[in-house]
Amino acid sequence: SGATAVASLQTQLTDALGDAIAAAYPAQRGADPLIRPSDHADRQANAALALAKKVGAKPREVAESVAGQIDVGDVVGQVEISGPGFLNLTLTDAALWRQVEARRSDDRLGVPASAAGVRTVIDYSGPNIAKEMHVGHLRSSVIGDALARILTFLGSDVVRQNHLGDWGTQFGMLIQYIDEHPELPWRHTEITATDADGENASTVSALDGLYKAARAVFDADPDFADRARARVVALQAGDEATLATWRDIVKESQYAFDEVYARLGVQLTEEDSAGESFYNDMLDGVADELEAAGIAVVSDGALVVLSEEVTGPDDEPVALMVRKRDGGYGYDTTDLATIRYRIRDLGADRILYLVDSRQALHFRLVFEAARRAGWLDPERVQALHVPFGSVLGADGKPFKTRSGGTVRLMNLLDDAVAAALTVVREGAGAKGTEVDDEALQLIAEQAGIGAVKYADLSGSRVKDYVFDVARMTAFNGNTGVYLQYAHTRMVSILRRATERGLRVPEQVPAAVETSLEPAERDLILTLDTFADVLAEVAVDLEPHRLAGYLYELSRAFTDFYESCPVLASEGTVRDRRLALVDLTRRTLATGLDLLGIAAPERM
Numbered sequence: 001s002g003a004t005a006v007a008s009l010q011t012q013l014t015d016a017l018g019d020a021i022a023a024a025y026p027a028q029r030g031a032d033p034l035i036r037p038s039d040h041a042d043r044q045a046n047a048a049l050a051l052a053k054k055v056g057a058k059p060r061e062v063a064e065s066v067a068g069q070i071d072v073g074d075v076v077g078q079v080e081i082s083g084p085g086f087l088n089l090t091l092t093d094a095a096l097w098r099q100v101e102a103r104r105s106d107d108r109l110g111v112p113a114s115a116a117g118v119r120t121v122i123d124y125s126g127p128n129i130a131k132e133m134h135v136g137h138l139r140s141s142v143i144g145d146a147l148a149r150i151l152t153f154l155g156s157d158v159v160r161q162n163h164l165g166d167w168g169t170q171f172g173m174l175i176q177y178i179d180e181h182p183e184l185p186w187r188h189t190e191i192t193a194t195d196a197d198g199e200n201a202s203t204v205s206a207l208d209g210l211y212k213a214a215r216a217v218f219d220a221d222p223d224f225a226d227r228a229r230a231r232v233v234a235l236q237a238g239d240e241a242t243l244a245t246w247r248d249i250v251k252e253s254q255y256a257f258d259e260v261y262a263r264l265g266v267q268l269t270e271e272d273s274a275g276e277s278f279y280n281d282m283l284d285g286v287a288d289e290l291e292a293a294g295i296a297v298v299s300d301g302a303l304v305v306l307s308e309e310v311t312g313p314d315d316e317p318v319a320l321m322v323r324k325r326d327g328g329y330g331y332d333t334t335d336l337a338t339i340r341y342r343i344r345d346l347g348a349d350r351i352l353y354l355v356d357s358r359q360a361l362h363f364r365l366v367f368e369a370a371r372r373a374g375w376l377d378p379e380r381v382q383a384l385h386v387p388f389g390s391v392l393g394a395d396g397k398p399f400k401t402r403s404g405g406t407v408r409l410m411n412l413l414d415d416a417v418a419a420a421l422t423v424v425r426e427g428a429g430a431k432g433t434e435v436d437d438e439a440l441q442l443i444a445e446q447a448g449i450g451a452v453k454y455a456d457l458s459g460s461r462v463k464d465y466v467f468d469v470a471r472m473t474a475f476n477g478n479t480g481v482y483l484q485y486a487h488t489r490m491v492s493i494l495r496r497a498t499e500r501g502l503r504v505p506e507q508v509p510a511a512v513e514t515s516l517e518p519a520e521r522d523l524i525l526t527l528d529t530f531a532d533v534l535a536e537v538a539v540d541l542e543p544h545r546l547a548g549y550l551y552e553l554s555r556a557f558t559d560f561y562e563s564c565p566v567l568a569s570e571g572t573v574r575d576r577r578l579a580l581v582d583l584t585r586r587t588l589a590t591g592l593d594l595l596g597i598a599a600p601e602r603m
């Protein structure tokens, strides 16, 4: 089976109704027939109301004229005019079934490679070296990874970039402290699995502890402060011993991040890491180029780019800091370098920065400067800040530990997995199924991680949401567990079919003697919009559309399952239903995978 793009029924109906409109009113060729879901038929066309004004007739008359031109029989089986001029459209069973077979016979489920030829650079995750990842990094990682997977599936050439915070003066102090305290453990081979509070320890939490200790000594002991400052100079000058420790700190931190990625199923590897330090030797060039072009100007001894678009509260233009008075470079300069590098060297057609919404101004200024510098031609390259909201605690305030610290992601995931374990154990108990403990643990891991990711992905991106483990891991409602459970039911039907010697038929003929049940029609129509939903996500970068779609699909499946017996039916009807279960399972599994969520075989 190869890759054949399949025109969705929505597209086919739009074309058919578009032709009918053009036949009835040649001057209105190209008008959108406005095909929408309907309570009375498979779909309805709402165009007559808008057309009526343009052609100077009553909507009902327009509906009649258009209806008279519809080619009834192949795709549209029945047309009815209702209300002021809606066209209720019933599809033929054959048209519905052709879609099922076309999607089933294709590895890509008929989804066109609509993003082929587009190189997309996705900047996501971006944790800071020697610090724990926080919930903001969780969101960036989970959403960025889903977009990377979806755009890859749509044929885009995706380049992942992990913009690690791996450079800055803070490392001088940390390195000096580490150097003076060789007895303190921080490498993953040295630290024990749990810390004093019984929590999982990691190399980044150890490093963060050392940094805090260094800071305290720095404030109390002027001699140490001097040695730490000297160390910053040594680091910036490329002193080999200092760099060696810095590299070690980066490597150990990456080790801790990789553990989180592995557990989350986030497809970032060390090869994707291009942190702030990666741009070090480009910064002079970036600053010089901007200055030579007159875009960066000296102000108070610093080199800045003053915005031509944004002013601050004082009505003065806001500034990007290109070079500080002391000659140092910071976050702004590095991001000027990222955009130049990604366009010039990586050949990006589209650049996505998955960073929380509080950095909106930063990216607006970076993109503006890049346009003025001529690096970013908006006609050719799309640079986008893809913002997201905050994760809140039960109190509705930004998610923090009780003492106000950063919540460790690993602990958060442990909590979710523990909650999921209770839920799946109860579920197994209620069904009376014997599941051994090891299998239960694996299911709980998939369900707990899936729950966290789904909760993050199922809301509109820019909205804040409350981290509530109990709600996330519920079997009912719009949760990851609900979707995973729906998948296991599909697997179970197919498994029982096999046990009875039944097979999913290669192909079921479209000319059918028994008509399709309403729940079957509904399921087919839902299956058929998968590609359209993915195409929308590629444009507006809102993975919650896919999440919502998979939820709808699971609900359509539940309705089908309750009203259309599969194994207890016979002949063609059973063949069709087996085929539908098969296509639904593949669509759901593919969709979950595109969100980076496991599709378990049993729960």
Ligand code: ARG
Pocket (backbone or CB within 6 Å): 123, 125, 126, 127, 128, 163, 164, 165, 335, 338, 353, 354, 355
């Ligand atoms: N390290 C930054 C942070 O923790 C995120 C980096 C985002 N990417 C970028 N190109 N600025 O906030």
